[in-house]
Structures are given as structure tokens and as C-alpha cells.
Amino acid sequence: xxxxxxxxxxxxxxxxxxxxxxxxxxxxxxxxxxxxxxxxxxxxxxxxxxxxxxxxxxxxxxxxxxxxxxxxxxxxxxxxxxxxxxxxxxxxxxxxxxxxxxxxxxxxxxxxxxxxxxxxxxxxxxxxxxxxxxxxxxxxxxxxxxxxxxxxxxxxxxxxxxxxxxxxxxxxxxxxxxxxxxxxxxxxxxxxxxxxxxxxxxxxxxxxxxxxxxxxxxxxxxxxxxxxxxxxxxxxxxxxxxxxxxx
Amino acid sequence: xxxxxxxxxxxxxxxxxxxxxxxxxxxxxxxxxxxxxxxxxxxxxxxxxxxxxxxxxxxxxxxxxxxxxxxxxxxxxxxxxxxxxxxxxxxxxxxxxxxxxxxxxxxxxxxxxxxxxxxxxxxxxxxxxxxxxxxxxxxxxxxxxxxxxxxxxxxxxxxxxxxxxxxxxxxxxxxxxxxxxxxxxxxxxxxxxxxxxxxxxxxxxxxxxxxxxxxxxxxxxxxxxx
Ligand SMILES: Nc1ncnc2c1ncn2[C@@H]1O[C@H](COP(=O)(O)OP(=O)(O)O)[C@@H](O)[C@H]1O
Ligand SMILES: [Mg+2]
Numbered sequence: 001x002x003x004x005x006x007x008x009x010x011x012x013x014x015x016x017x018x019x020x021x022x023x024x025x026x027x028x029x030x031x032x033x034x035x036x037x038x039x040x041x042x043x044x045x046x047x048x049x050x051x052x053x054x055x056x057x058x059x060x061x062x063x064x065x066x067x068x069x070x071x072x073x074x075x076x077x078x079x080x081x082x083x084x085x086x087x088x089x090x091x092x093x094x095x096x097x098x099x100x101x102x103x104x105x106x107x108x109x110x111x112x113x114x115x116x117x118x119x120x121x122x123x124x125x126x127x128x129x130x131x132x133x134x135x136x137x138x139x140x141x142x143x144x145x146x147x148x149x150x151x152x153x154x155x156x157x158x159x160x161x162x163x164x165x166x167x168x169x170x171x172x173x174x175x176x177x178x179x180x181x182x183x184x185x186x187x188x189x190x191x192x193x194x195x196x197x198x199x200x201x202x203x204x205x206x207x208x209x210x211x212x213x214x215x216x217x218x219x220x221x222x223x224x225x226x227x228x229x230x231x232x233x234x235x236x237x238x239x240x241x242x243x244x245x246x247x
Numbered sequence: 248x249x250x251x252x253x254x255x256x257x258x259x260x261x262x263x264x265x266x267x268x269x270x271x272x273x274x275x276x277x278x279x280x281x282x283x284x285x286x287x288x289x290x291x292x293x294x295x296x297x298x299x300x301x302x303x304x305x306x307x308x309x310x311x312x313x314x315x316x317x318x319x320x321x322x323x324x325x326x327x328x329x330x331x332x333x334x335x336x337x338x339x340x341x342x343x344x345x346x347x348x349x350x351x352x353x354x355x356x357x358x359x360x361x362x363x364x365x366x367x368x369x370x371x372x373x374x375x376x377x378x379x380x381x382x383x384x385x386x387x388x389x390x391x392x393x394x395x396x397x398x399x400x401x402x403x404x405x406x407x408x409x410x411x412x413x414x415x416x417x418x419x420x421x422x423x424x425x426x427x428x429x430x431x432x433x434x435x436x437x438x439x440x441x442x443x444x445x446x447x448x449x450x451x452x453x454x455x456x457x458x459x460x461x462x463x464x465x466x467x468x469x470x471x472x473x
Binding site for chain 2: 081089108
């Protein structure tokens with residue numbers, strides 16, 4: 001799978017939030033998107049999964065090209081079924097157990113039979129270390145556990161890419177590690193990921209490529225080796241220094 | 248209390264209770280069920296923003312909530328026959344109560360739908376579900392859980408409001424009491440007896456309501472199931 005985004009634009013009223021962003025993610029890569037708050041990172045991910053409709057730009061997914069401003073409902077549904085999204089605030093289905101959260105996309109959306117879905121879901125919960133909590137409802141789980149179930153929900157559908165929007169930002173510091181560990185394991189298993197994050201260690205050590213966004217545009221990008229050692233742009237340097245100082 | 252009065256009360260008890268069981272309860276149960284169907288449909292049409300339909304729903308709610316139930320009963324029972332539409336009293340009562348309760352419950356359910364966090368819907372989209380699937384499996388169940396206590400209260404209120412249909416010749420408990428009073432002329436004792444029977448009915452409903460709430464709250468309980 002390859003994902004290529006070209007010239008994506010989006011405005012909210014007078015506010016130009018994405019000013020022509022280009023981005024590419026190759027099979028098995030983990031691309032980290034960094035950047036100050038308000039730079040349009042969330043909006044970018046949301047446009048890629050059509051939670052927001054982009055005003056312009058194109059998306060090439062597995063060689064198939066889509067015009068982001070004119071997507072048919074059918075194509076949206078089809079693309080969404082090849083991708084998965086992990087939210088900052090988990091968004092587990094509150095009326096469903098951990099297991100049901102994972103089977104829902106298989107049984108309801110993909111018409112898989114119940115028994116196969118349960119097997120698949122349990123395997124996904126196992127991978128994130130949540131199998132023993134499969135019958136718990138979201139309110140009965142910690143933030144870190146909810147986020148791991150959310151990752152299992154994403155995994156179970158065999159997505160070609162998983163979008164993560166600051167998956168650890170809502171977590172208490174002591175719970176961040178367990179979620180990052182799961183994401184690192186997925187990366188080792190070759191799962192393609194596009195991750196908006198403020199976790200510098202993750203970006204440095206797990207991701208293959210770093211993209212730095214500011215003010216709706218990509219300011220700098222490059223392989224994560226080297227990116228942190230010698231950023232070309234002054235503002236990137238300044239941002240990285242602030243991030244390294246704050247724990 | 249003298250023996251005569253006790254005799255009257257004992258004699259009238261089944262004569263009030265039976266219309267309660269054959270009229271008041273079925274009228275409430277049937278009307279409330281129909282009202283729920285109307286309410287969910289009207290609430291969803293607005294929530295989903297179905298164009299055209301939304302205005303129709305607002306108009307319906309505006310008219311029904313802005314006019315007294317008793318007037319609505321009179322319009323259907325006395326007004327319609329005047330222009331040739333004759334409806335049997337019990338049916339007319341069901342019609343009015345369903346339409347009336349449907350409007351109030353639609354607002355309760357709409358508010359509950361709107362209180363479901365938008366992230367629930369977005370998560371549904373992201374696992375590949377369609378809008379109708381998300382509504383049916385995720386949003387509506389959560390909304391109905393939220394609306395349940397308020398709907399339970401409406402049901403109890405409706406049971407008591409059915410006493411109004413005595414004025415349109417449906418022989419429910421209130422009408423039965425009036426007829427007994429015409430024979431015995433013991434208004435205080437007889438109306439208190441009727442009040443007592445209503446109270447029993449409502450007590451049962453209240454119990455059912457809290458049982459239902461407990462059942463429905465499984466996913467809101469913090470302590471784990473096992
Ligand atoms: N639905 C919206 N309506 C209006 N403005 C929005 C909306 N969503 C985001 N924005 C604005 O777009 C800008 C980028 O937001 P966002 O994509 O959330 O940035 P980031 O994730 O990088 O912090 C911000 O100025 C934000 O206020
Ligand atoms: Mg964001």
C-alpha cells in the first residue's frame with residue numbers, strides 16, 4: 001500500500017487551515033507528524049478519512065487516485081474500510097464491551113459472521129494486551145486501556161494504514177508508555193501508520209519519517225534519523241528544543 | 248366508617264378496577280407504544296436533518312405542544328363527526344393520546360440523541376459503518392438509555408391523563424366512578440377509592456421504571472461485571 005496526498009486544502013470560513021499539504025506514506029512505514037498546536041494536523045488526518053471534506057487536493061491510495069473535494073459516498077465508505085483511525089479521546093462505543101467494540105466493524109460494517117469476528121477480535125485484543133478485559137465496558141477501563149482497545153478495534157479490520165491523532169495526549173503520564181509500546185510493536189510487525197504526536201522519543205525511535213507542519217503547511221520533512229540532529233529550519237529547531245525540555 | 252359505606256366501597260372496587268384493566272391500561276399501553284414509534288421517527292428525522300421533513304416535524308410538535316390535550320380530544324371526538332368523520336371513542340382516544348405523547352417524547356428523544364458525543368458517530372464512520380448502521384447500533388441505543396427516565400415519567404403522567412377520556416364517553420375508571428357516584432352519592436369515598444387504584448397502577452410503573460433503569464445502566468457502572 002502507498003498513500004500519496006497532493007495539494008490538500010481546507011478552510012473553515014475565513015480561516016485557511018490547510019494550505020496545500022503534500023504527504024506520502026510507503027508500505028510498512030511509520031510517518032510522524034509534528035508541529036505546534038493549531039497547525040492543522042488533526043484537520044489533515046480528518047480530511048484523509050473524510051471526517052472533514054477537503055476543499056481541494058488529491059489522494060492516491062494503492063495507485064487509485066481520488067479527488068478529495070468530490071468524493072462519492074461509495075468511495076468514502078470503500079476507503080474507510082481499508083483504513084482505521086485512532087482518536088485522541090479513544091471514542092470507544094460506550095454501549096459496547098471491549099470485545100463488542102472490536103467486532104462491531106467486522107460484523108456490522110463488513111458482514112463477517114459473528115464467530116469468525118469474535119476469533120479475530122480476540123486476537124486483536126491479545127495483541128494489545130487487553131484480552132483479559134474483553135467483557136469490560138469503556139467506563140470500567142483506564143484511559144490507557146481504552147486506547148489499547150481502540151487500537152485493537154483499528155487492527156481487527158486489517159487496515160492498510162492506521163491514522164493516529166495524538167493517541168497519548170489525553171492520557172495520564174504513567175499510562176502513556178503502555179500505548180506507545182503497543183504502537184511500537186505494531187511498527188515492528190510492519191503496520192503502516194501515520195501518527196500525529198508530541199512524543200519525541202516515539203518520533204525519533206519508532207517512526208521512519210518525520211513531517212513537521214506549521215500554519216497549515218509542511219515546513220520540513222525527512223527520515224527520522226538525522227531529522228532531530230540537524231533540522232534545516234530555524235523554527236523546527238526552536239520547536240524541537242521546547243519539546244525536549246518539557247517532559 | 249360505617250357498614251353501609253364499606254359495603255359500597257367493596258361493591259364498587261371491582262366495578263372501578265375492571266374498567267381500569269380493560270380500558271385505562273390498554274389505552275395507556277397501546278397509545279404509549281404508538282407514541283414511541285412516532286417519537287423515534289420524528290426525533291430521527293430532525294436529528295438526521297432530513298430536509299422538508301424537519302419542518303413538518305417542527306410544525307407537528309409546535310401544534311401539539313401548544314394546545315391542551317382536552318381540546319385535542321374534543322376536536323377529534325366532537326369536531327370530526329361534525330364533518331362526517333366518526334371514530335369509535337376508544338380508537339379516538341388512542342389516536343389523540345399517541346399523537347399527543349408522540350410530540351412530547353420526540354423532544355425528549357431528540358435531546359437525548361443530541362447529547363450523544365459526536366465522537367461516537369465519528370468512530371462508527373472510521374470502522375466503516377454507514378450512517379443508518381451507526382444510528383441503529385450506537386447512537387439510538389445510547390439516546391434511549393438517556394431518555395429512559397424521562398420517558399418513564401411521561402408514561403406515568405399519561406396513565407393518569409387517561410382519566411380525561413371519561414369526558415368523551417370512554418368508560419374507563421373515572422367514568423365508572425362517576426356512574427357509581429350517581430347511584431350511591433358517596434363522592435369522597437368513591438373518588439378516593441379511584442385515586443387509590445391509580446396510585447397502585449403508578450406504583451407498579453414506578454417499580455418497572457427503576458428496574459428498567461438498573462438493567463439499562465450496565466454499561467454505566469464503574470465496577471466491572473466479573
Ligand atoms: N470544525 C472547525 N471549525 C472551525 N475551525 C476549526 C475547526 N476545526 C479546527 N479548526 C481550526 O483549524 C486550525 C487547525 O486545527 P487542528 O487541525 O485541530 O490543529 P492541530 O491538530 O494541529 O492542533 C485551528 O486554528 C482550529 O481552531
Ligand atoms: Mg490536533
